[in-house]
Amino acid sequence: MEFQVLGQVGATVGHHQVEMGTPRQRCVLAVLLIEKGSVVPTEKLIERVWAHSPPREARSTLYSYVTRIRAAIQSRGTETDGAELVRHAGGYALHVAPERVDLHRFRQLVKKGRAADDERGSTLLRRALALWQTDALTGVSGMWAERTRVQLDDERIMAYLLYQDMQLNLGRHEELLPGLRDLVASHPFDERLAARLMTVLDRCGRQAEALRLYEQVRSQLAEQLGVDPSPELRERHLELLSSASTPAALTPPVPRELPLPPTGFEARARELAELSRMNEQGEDVILALVGTGGIGKTYLALYWAHQHLDRFPDGQLYANLRGFSPTGEHLSSSTVLRNFLESLGVEPSAMPSDGDAQSALYRSLVAGRRMLVVLDDVRDAADVIPLLPGSPACTVLVTSRNKLTGLAVTHGARTLTLDVFTPDEAHGMLTRRIGTMRAAAEAETLMALLEHCGGLPLAIGILASRATAHPEFPLAFLAEELEGESSRLDALDVGDSSTDVRAVFASSYRALPSGAARSFGLLGLAPSSSISLSAAAALLALPIPRARTVLRTLEAAHLVQQHVPLRYRMHDLVRLYAMEVAECHLPADTHEAAMRRLISFYLRSAHTADRMLYPNRLDIELTPPSNDGASLPPIANTAEALAWFDAEYSCLLAAHRFSAARGWDTATSQLAWTLDTYCWRRCHQADRVEIWKTGFEAAERLADPVHRAMARWRLGFARGHAGERDGVIDLLNEALALFTEAGDAVSQAQVHQSLGWALSQRDEHELSLHHAERALFMYQALGNSVWEANALNSVAWCLAQLHQHDKALLHGERALELFRKSDDRDGEAATLDSIGYIVHHMGRYREAIGYYRSAVRLRNVIGNAAQEPDTLVRIGDSHAALGESAQARAAWERAALLYRGQHRVRQAEKVQAMLDASPR
Numbered sequence: 001m002e003f004q005v006l007g008q009v010g011a012t013v014g015h016h017q018v019e020m021g022t023p024r025q026r027c028v029l030a031v032l033l034i035e036k037g038s039v040v041p042t043e044k045l046i047e048r049v050w051a052h053s054p055p056r057e058a059r060s061t062l063y064s065y066v067t068r069i070r071a072a073i074q075s076r077g078t079e080t081d082g083a084e085l086v087r088h089a090g091g092y093a094l095h096v097a098p099e100r101v102d103l104h105r106f107r108q109l110v111k112k113g114r115a116a117d118d119e120r121g122s123t124l125l126r127r128a129l130a131l132w133q134t135d136a137l138t139g140v141s142g143m144w145a146e147r148t149r150v151q152l153d154d155e156r157i158m159a160y161l162l163y164q165d166m167q168l169n170l171g172r173h174e175e176l177l178p179g180l181r182d183l184v185a186s187h188p189f190d191e192r193l194a195a196r197l198m199t200v201l202d203r204c205g206r207q208a209e210a211l212r213l214y215e216q217v218r219s220q221l222a223e224q225l226g227v228d229p230s231p232e233l234r235e236r237h238l239e240l241l242s243s244a245s246t247p248a249a250l251t252p253p254v255p256r257e258l259p260l261p262p263t264g265f266e267a268r269a270r271e272l273a274e275l276s277r278m279n280e281q282g283e284d285v286i287l288a289l290v291g292t293g294g295i296g297k298t299y300l301a302l303y304w305a306h307q308h309l310d311r312f313p314d315g316q317l318y319a320n321l322r323g324f325s326p327t328g329e330h331l332s333s334s335t336v337l338r339n340f341l342e343s344l345g346v347e348p349s350a351m352p353s354d355g356d357a358q359s360a361l362y363r364s365l366v367a368g369r370r371m372l373v374v375l376d377d378v379r380d381a382a383d384v385i386p387l388l389p390g391s392p393a394c395t396v397l398v399t400s401r402n403k404l405t406g407l408a409v410t411h412g413a414r415t416l417t418l419d420v421f422t423p424d425e426a427h428g429m430l431t432r433r434i435g436t437m438r439a440a441a442e443a444e445t446l447m448a449l450l451e452h453c454g455g456l457p458l459a460i461g462i463l464a465s466r467a468t469a470h471p472e473f474p475l476a477f478l479a480e481e482l483e484g485e486s487s488r489l490d491a492l493d494v495g496d497s498s499t500d501v502r503a504v505f506a507s508s509y510r511a512l513p514s515g516a517a518r519s520f521g522l523l524g525l526a527p528s529s530s531i532s533l534s535a536a537a538a539l540l541a542l543p544i545p546r547a548r549t550v551l552r553t554l555e556a557a558h559l560v561q562q563h564v565p566l567r568y569r570m571h572d573l574v575r576l577y578a579m580e581v582a583e584c585h586l587p588a589d590t591h592e593a594a595m596r597r598l599i600s601f602y603l604r605s606a607h608t609a610d611r612m613l614y615p616n617r618l619d620i621e622l623t624p625p626s627n628d629g630a631s632l633p634p635i636a637n638t639a640e641a642l643a644w645f646d647a648e649y650s651c652l653l654a655a656h657r658f659s660a661a662r663g664w665d666t667a668t669s670q671l672a673w674t675l676d677t678y679c680w681r682r683c684h685q686a687d688r689v690e691i692w693k694t695g696f697e698a699a700e701r702l703a704d705p706v707h708r709a710m711a712r713w714r715l716g717f718a719r720g721h722a723g724e725r726d727g728v729i730d731l732l733n734e735a736l737a738l739f740t741e742a743g744d745a746v747s748q749a750q751v752h753q754s755l756g757w758a759l760s761q762r763d764e765h766e767l768s769l770h771h772a773e774r775a776l777f778m779y780q781a782l783g784n785s786v787w788e789a790n791a792l793n794s795v796a797w798c799l800a801q802l803h804q805h806d807k808a809l810l811h812g813e814r815a816l817e818l819f820r821k822s823d824d825r826d827g828e829a830a831t832l833d834s835i836g837y838i839v840h841h842m843g844r845y846r847e848a849i850g851y852y853r854s855a856v857r858l859r860n861v862i863g864n865a866a867q868e869p870d871t872l873v874r875i876g877d878s879h880a881a882l883g884e885s886a887q888a889r890a891a892w893e894r895a896a897l898l899y900r901g902q903h904r905v906r907q908a909e910k911v912q913a914m915l916d917a918s919p920r
Contacts, residue, residue, distance in 0.1 A: 001073065001100065002101075003083075003096060003101045004133070005030055005033050005101065005103040005136060005137065006102045006136050006156075007132065007133025007134045008133065009026040009138065009139055010029075011029075011073070018072055018073075019072060020069065021065070021068050023140055024049050025069065026140050027048065027049050027142060028045060028049060028062065031044075031048050031049075032085070032094035033094060033101050034103065034148070036101075036104060037093055037095050039092070040091050041091040042090060042092070044091070045062055045092070046059070047144070049062070049142065049144075050142075066085060066087070066092055069085055082095070082096070083096040083100065102131045103152070106131045106155075106159075107155075109124050109127055110124075110125060110128050110155075110162070111280065113128065113159075113166075114162060118167075118170050119170065121162075121166050122163055122170065125160075125162060125166065126163060128159055129156070132156055136148070136152040136153060157187070157190065158392060160179075161392055164180065164196055164200070165368065165392075168199070168200070168203065173200050173204055176200050177204065180193070180196065180197050180200055181197065188220055189221065189224075189225065191217065191229060191233045192232070194213060194214070194233060195236045198214060198233075198240065201213065207240055210240055214229070214240070217229065231356070231359070231360065231390075232363070235363070253315075253345045254313075254314060255317055255343040255344065257316055257343060258302060258372075258374065259302060260302075261303055262299045262302060265300075266432065267421060267425040267428065267457075268296070268418075271418065272300070274416055275287060275289075275300075275304050275416060276308070278416065279395055281414070285394075285414065286384075286398065286412065287395065287396065288399075288400065288404050288413045288414065288415045289397070289416055289418060290401070290402065290403055290404060290416070290418070290558065291401070291418035291419070291558050292508070292559065292574065293458070293508050293558075294457065294458030294459065294504045294505075295418045295456065295457060296418060296458070297399035297418055298399055299457070300418065301374060304397075312370055314369035314370045314371045315369070315372075316373075316374065317340050318373075318374045318376070319331065319375055319376065319387075320377055321333070321379070321383050322377055323380075323383060323400065324377055324401050324504075324507040324508055324511060325377070333386045337362060337386055337387060338351065338358065340387070341362055341365070344365045344366070345365075346361065363389055363390040366389040366391050366394055367389075367390075368393055369391065369393055369394065371393070371394045371395075372394070372396075373389060373394060373395070374396075374397045375387060375398045375399070376399050377399060377400065378398055379400065379402060380402055380404065381404055381406035381407040381410070384398055384407055388411065401508050402556050402558070403415070403417075403556040417558075420454060420455030420456055421457060421460070423450070423455070426450050426453065426455050426460055427446070427447075429460050429461075429464070430449070430450060430460050433464035433465075433467070438471070438475075442475045445475040445476050446475060448479045449463055449475060449482065452482040452488060452572075453573075454571055454572040456501070456571060458501055458504065459492050462492050463492075478491070485576055489577060489580070492573070501573060501577075502577060505573070505574060505577040508558070509559070512553065512557060512559075518585075518586065519540050519542075519551075520559055520581060521581035521585055521586050522540055523536065523539065523540075523568075523570065523578060524576075524578025524579040524580075524581060525539075525578075525579065525594060526539060527651075527655060527657065527658040528651040528653075528654035528655070529572075530563070530567050530650070530651065531568055531569070531651065532633075532651075533547060533551065533567070534631060535601055535602065535648075537630065537631060538597050538598055538600070538601035538630035538631075539595075539597060539598040539601075541593075541594070541630075544631055551568055559574055559578075567647070595662075596664075599659050599664065599667050599671075600630070602651065602652055602655045602671070603622060603667055604632055605633055606645070606648075606671065606675060607620075608635055608641075609635050609641040609644050609674075610673075610676075610678065612635050612638055613641045613642065613678065613681065614677045614826065616786040616827075618747070618750060623666055638861075638862055638863070639863075642678075649678070653675075653687065653691075656668060656671045657694070659671060660694045663701075665699070665701050665702050666698075668694060668695060669699050669702065669707055669710075671695075672698075672714070673695070675688075675691055676688065676691075676718075679718075681866060682863070683904075685721055685722040685723075685866075685903075688721070689719055689722050692714050692715040692719075695714070705741065706738075706744065706747075709734075709735045709739045712734045712735035713732060713739075713747070716732040716735065716754070717754045717758075720761060721866075723906060729755070732751055732754055732755045735747075735751050736751045736755070739751060745781075745782065746787075749778035749779050749782070749787065750787075752778065753772060753790060753794055756768045756770075756772035756794050756798060760797065760801060765801040765802050768798050772791060772797075775790075775791040775794065776791035776795055786818065786819070786822045786824050788818060789816075789818035789822070790827055793812060793827065793830055793831045793834050795811045796808045796809070796811035796815060796838065797834050797837070800838045805841055808834075808838045809839070809842070812831055812834050815831045815834075819831055825858050825862050829859045829862070832854045832858065833852060833870070836848040836849070836851030836855065836871075836874060840877065845879075846878075848878045849875055849878045849879065852878065855871050856875075859871070865898070869895040869896075869898035869899050869904075872891045872892070872894050872898070873892060873911060876889070876890075876891035876895065876914070885920070889915060889918055889920070893915065896912055
């Protein structure tokens with residue numbers, strides 16, 4: 001079976017077409033064929049078939065497409081030649097020999113043709129071009145198809161131009177004319193093809209026709225696109241106009257300007273392979289290695305270049321433009337251009353004085369030569385563009401701390417962004433440098449050193465050099481220097497501005513516009529490792545669109561990284577430098593104002609999300625009210641509230657710790673309140689206790705009786721849920737006394753209910769019932785039906801513990817009715833669980849299972865992870881009572897797994913004991 005991409009998408013066996021279905025189904029086939037056996041994620045397939053508007057049933061429709069494609073392939077039996085469409089976790093892959101797909105056969109032939117001599121190469125390229133039937137991806141529409149069709153057509157043109165180069169070298173210009181004329185007619189704005197046709201016409205003695213073609217193209221570009229011809233086309237025009245003949249040139253010199261390759265470079269295997277892959281994708285290649293200072297861009301560029309010298313037999317040019325030099329000695333592209341011309345044999349006396357003329361001469365000298373041009377440490381695209389050869393045989397390799405987006409947009413540069421080393425790469429690099437015996441002897445200290453470096457190659461290299469300079473010193477000596485954040489950058493200073501981490505970061509900082517530089521320092525103050533766009537806007541006191549622009553500038557400079565959409569982080573060492581910038585260049589009151597804005601943002605956003613999670617919860621009034629104008633995230637429902645808390649949880653914990661350390665007691669107490677529901681829902685019980693310990697200390701300093709009572713109540717409740725016993729009842733009784741003294745009836749009722757729960761955990765059921773009934777009486781007097789339902793459920797539970805099941809069931813059913821009327825799903829789930837427990841102990845086991853399962857479903861909907869395993873245990877109990885041991889074990893095993901995931905060791909051990917004792 002043969003597969004087609006370069007024309008009508010489909011498959012053939014012999015001369016017979018295999019039916020491949022609708023255009024969208026063919027689009028799926030095309031994606032899988034182009035990806036060459038790689039697993040294509042389901043989401044990626046959906047996006048490529050339906051772009052940004054997939055139907056609701058996109059997954060099921062995609063599955064049907066894949067099923068039909070697989071059936072069409074399998075229906076041909078042995079004729080498929082091993083083609084197999086396989087489902088993998090998260091996606092699909094079509095495994096087929098590359099020679100069975102016309103696109104991959106085309107690319108193989110082009111690759112072989114490029115490496116062959118002109119005679120053999122032109123034959124191979126002619127075979128490659130003959131594989132094109134019509135336009136690629138014919139019969140498939142959509143954004144992805146249109147974009148890919150353009151890219152593949154460009155590959156075709158580049159192959160055709162290479163074929164022509166070889167034919168011209170062999171003197172066969174006449175036979176090129178018909179096909180080239182057709183191609184120019186179908187691509188009227190492709191100036192590469194126009195320039196080549198002018199060359200072929202000139203070789204055929206048709207200079208007048210070539211000049212007319214230039215005028216025709218110039219007119220079309222001006223009238224329809226409003227642009228002038230490219231420099232290459234203008235240069236070809238000038239050559240045609242010149243009647244002077246040029247004597248045969250002497251053999252040009254072959255420059256070998258690459259610096260020595262780095263030694264001991266054994267990391268970055270993935271990036272090296274990716275560079276090679278990008279370089280093989282076509283001709284006229286511009287490769288851009290980008291990343292933060294100290295990430296190892298130059299090392300990787302030189303290592304790759306020396307590994308592939310055979311690809312560039314006509315020479316290698318190298319220039320360090322010092323775009324981010326700590327000394328500020330930036331080398332201009334015009335200086336580099338003159339140096340390159342001299343390297344290519346141009347005598348100073350023959351050097352053109354005009355910059356454009358120099359660029360034209362440079363392009364002429366490298367035309368047709370297989371050369372590598374390495375431009376190291378460039379600042380922006382303007383540094384690179386004058387130095388581009390314009391020859392399809394050349395490769396340009398650029399390194400920069402900026403993203404060089406403009407170069408990608410205007411010249412199709414292929415960008416590879418370098419990240420920090422993986423833990424294994426970092427460990428391997430340091431171990432190789434200091435020796436395996438020393439690394440093994442101080443393995444724990446070695447890991448601490450690497451943690452402080454955060455995978456930054458420059459930092460690891462500095463530590464390695466310091467360690468090898470004093471082999472008799474223990475590594476702990478270095479680790480101690482790195483331990484303190486305030487001295488860590490000092491420990492990474494070896495006295496050389498080109499390899500001092502602080503100096504490397506400083507040169508990037510100095511290149512920033514003033515607004516971005518100020519924002520960089522403020523972002524270093526943020527107490528967590530990442531920050532959202534909304535939070536950053538609040539910190540910087542900027543509207544969100546302006547904050548996004550500033551962050552984009554910092555991201556382009558690789559001083560921040562947008563690791564997930566709309567969230568940003570700094571490397572730990574970059575963040576330490578940003579903190580130094582803030583300390584040195586921003587006033588203290590600016591620091592405080594920025595952090596108060598950030599804490600206020602987190603507090604107000606968390607309060608909004610908490611109200612969405614638990615709208616019937618007792619509310620607090622935030623003080624003081626904020627008027628900073630910061631935009632809060634839109635949170636419209638429970639799912640969005642949970643998602644916001646999930647994303648911001650580590651930031652909220654860091655904000656809470658920062659607020660407490662600064663003595664901002666009101667914010668500390670209120671942040672604890674707003675985090676309480678989420679910590680309960682997600683079973684962060686240890687964090688919940690720590691948060692309220694800090695909130696308790698803040699409340700004590702505030703000396704407000706309500707704050708003090710609230711902190712005692714929630715700390716006691718949190719400790720009880722975490723499984724602690726000592727002091728829980730005392731804290732709740734103290735809270736009750738303070739609320740009674742303050743005349744706060746609502747909070748008194750809340751504490752009574754908490755006391756009822758805590759005493760129930762101690763099996764003090766009579767006293768537990770007393771507090772639950774007291775809470776019920778007070779809630780009924782207050783007229784709040786949801787709070788009344790909570791108390792009814794508590795009373796029902798207490799009665800069930802005292803074996804008063806009929807009375808308990810009446811209370812539970814009344815609670816369920818009130819919760820459902822109020823649409824309180826949290827309370828409804830808790831009551832369903834209670835009723836299940838009650839009817840189980842009334843011998844109605846099948847009915848109990850129904851209640852329990854309804855409770856679990858609701859808890860999954862609202863994200864209440866804390867109580868799900870408790871209910872699963874009881875489901876298992878009911879199955880066991882019915883003699884259904886397999887179902888009982890399944891429920892208990894799931895409960896044990898969840899308990900362990902929530903670090904609830906005691907409960908997990910108890911369930912495991914039940915499993916060990918149950919029949920299999």
